[in-house]
Amino acid sequence: MRRRPLTAALLASVLVAAIVAPAAAQAPPDWSEAEIRLVGRHGPWPPPPARDPSNRISGTPAGIALGEHLFNDVRLSGDELMSCATCHQAGRDWSDGRALGKARADLDRRTPSLWNVGYSHWFGWNGAGDSLWSQSIRPILDPREMGGSRERASRLLREDKQLACGYERAFGAKPDGDDERLLVDAAKALAAFQATLVSPRTRFDDFRDALVAGDREAASRYGLAEQRGLQLFIGAGNCNACHLGPRFTNGEFGDIGIAFFVRPGEVDSGRLGGLAALAASPFNLLGRYNDDASGSSALRTQHVRRLHSNFGEFRVPGLRQVGRSVAYMHNGGLATLEDVVRHYSEVSPDRLHSDGVPLVRSLGLSAGQSTDLVAFLRSLDADPPPHPAPPPLCP
Amino acid sequence: MKLLAVLFALLFANAAWNPARADCPLDLGRGTGLVIFSDHYMIAFRPDPLRIEVGEPFALVFNVCTKSGSAGELVVVDAVMPEHKHTMNYRPSIVSKGDGRFRAEGLVFHMAGHWEISIDVRAGEEIERLTHDYYIK
DSSP, X not given: OOOOOHHHHHHHHHHHHHHHHHHHHHSOOOOOHHHXXXXXXXXXXXXXXXXXXXXXXXXXXXXXXXXXXXXXXXXXXXXXXXXXXXXXXXXXXXXXXXXXXXXXXXXXXXXXXXXXXXXXXXXXTTOOBSSHHHHHXXXXXXXXXXXXXXXXXXXXXXXOHHHHHHHHHHHSSOOOSOHHHHHHHHHHHHHHHHTTOOOOOOHHHHHHHHHHHTOXXXXXXXXXXXXXXXXXXXXXXXXXXXXXXXXXXXXXXXXXXXXXXXXXXXXXOBHHHHHHHHHHOTTSTTSTTOOOTTOGGGHHHHHBOOOGGGBTBEEOOOOXXXXXXXXXXXXXXXXXXXXXXXXXXXXXXXXXXXXXXXSSOOOOOOHHHHHHHHHHHHTTOOOOOOOOOOOOSOO | OHHHXXXXXXXXXXXXXXXXXXXXXXXXXXXXXXXXXXXXXXXXEEEESSSOOTTOOEEEEEEEEETTOSOOEEEEEEEEETTTTEEOSBOOEEEEEETTEEEEEEEOOOSSEEEEEEEEEESSSOEEEEXXXXXXX
């Protein structure tokens, strides 16, 4: 048997590799039926408008208009220097462009974006709020944030002619003398407005719809790196265990290995503290300000349980518009999406003690896989249209 | 296929346990239900709504029957993901509807995958746990 010279064999191998490898790298991934089903669950987008049965002016034009005016009104704050819009800016994806929040004091957590907030069921990084309106009360009263009061909020609604008129249109009655109720009503208007902040459709949504419809041509417009990243997201990465559904979140809480300490000797207990605050709040959904007579909106609050494992857990954020953030994690500790992917690739199992198969584990991603995952996550971003100024309340 | 399995379970349950049959209706009102057994109990249950969605609250409707014919009580309903060894983030409440019927409210499967539903019942002093595996996609 005649043997080919080694150099010739090597040359042939190299040539074959040079021809085949790029073609393989450029070939669109195959999508199994099971994968298509999983991708389909991340849509359609946008969902129907959010409605909150615990808020009787949710979804009403008059309630939304009043809420937007209040959202931009610095008079809700104690020193009349800050409004909700100071930290939740339309031009900064309804956040503040900072790693950590800064109001009247420096804060320990990142200011979350308000995109799609109306579809949540727990609010704040620790879930201390069980409705968007109750969550909207917290920063108004918190002395570190707006430093306002129920008296200030109610006086504003009673004494400002435009706001009083807007209130009457939204609630069907003039603002009365019950300060606490007026504070709650102001928060319900704020919630009605915030629930309208729905992020735009993205390139991912076009791909998702095309894939589900079997439109290969339209699906092929989605980048190959993005497709590979998506396969990783729903496959080996198991990211969709928590980042599921059209908003890419299950709305619950997890410990993903971020440091507990906010400064030496002081920890952020996360969900554990949030549940304590929820139980103590007179504005939770078990209280008298819930407008939902059926009681169904309070089911989670009624049944939520406080577990030791809640310590160090924080809300699983949605991932739409994720690439537009200037910092990541509840403490703003990671600067880029690349850092986030690196975190999940290298997270220490020692930090994430688990009795069973851990949900968060070191993924050990290659450089290429990390790039693909970031490419997919960036495909969840889209430029929103400019946000118009609110119409006058009572022209 | 799933429906066939459920129907089979219903037929099998009725055939295998004649003494309780007359007093233990296994149809829970929607023409379907799941049945689990032990030496002492037969329990029919179904979710409400029938389709459980990840992250959405649901209830379980029960009919608890005992082989002895004595009154059975549903004591605790819970669920864990055995693989990850974590419970639900919510603790269901139980309301008796009379005649062995119960409703457990406030369950939420917050992740897709394998959940083991545990059903603690008693008809006297001793509590017995029956389990059922549920896979949610």
